[in-house]
Amino acid sequence: MPNFVPLINNNMTPITPEALFTPALFAQAMDFSAYMQLSEQLVAEGRTSGPNQSEAYVYYTKLNLQRMKRLNKTVEVPAQLTELMKQKANNWRWITITEPWCGDAAQCVPVIEKLALATGGIQTHYILRDKHPAIMDAYLTNGGRSIPKLICLDEKGAEVFTWGPRPAVIQEVMNRLKADGVTEIATIVEAIQKAYNDDKQQGIYQEFEALLQQL
Helix, strand or coil, rough: CCCCCCCCCCCCCCCCCHHHHHHHHHHHHCCCHHHHHHHHHHHHHHCCCCCCCCHHHHHHHHHHHHHHHHHHHCCCCCHHHHHHHHHCCCCCCEEEECCCHHHHHHHHHHHHHHHHHHHHEEEEEEEHHHHHHHHHHHCEEECCCCCCCCECCCCCEEEEEECCCCCCHHHEEEHHHHHHHCCHHHHHHHHHHHHHHCCHHHHHHHHHHHHCCCC
């Protein structure tokens, strides 16, 4: 269901999805091919997106590119979900807030793109979190700038639903790690990666099916 939190500009006027997602924004946004090309370029240049150019972020960007390439080849959307999406989608636009260094994005963005492709009636756009803070801050998760975040707009620019930043089954793993006091980033990344591998996209499929059934 929609969870848009309207921001307030200097004139105390709520900023609506229609005001955020302008023709200028769509002109700047990437399609999936351009997003993959950006990731390829960053890896080739030994850097990453955004202000944090740490060795760890550069490494994760390279690792994430490999994950996305694998998922591009292996993800197959269930027929039942494809049928449901075809029934519901009507000239939708999906805007996904992402970054190449984000592990959850690497696992979810290729699936989002495959869902849209299987449906046929959805145009996808990808924008970088750190280049679009106003949009990110309208779609926070528990007050944090967690990504990926997908916003579905109808043909009039109104919000239909949002999804992200990760399937609940993966969030449960993260919650257990926090409860156990695990703070080592490498340990967390490894555990989350294993959870995604074990889940095989079922969590995201189930959540999209539940979202669509509510429409």
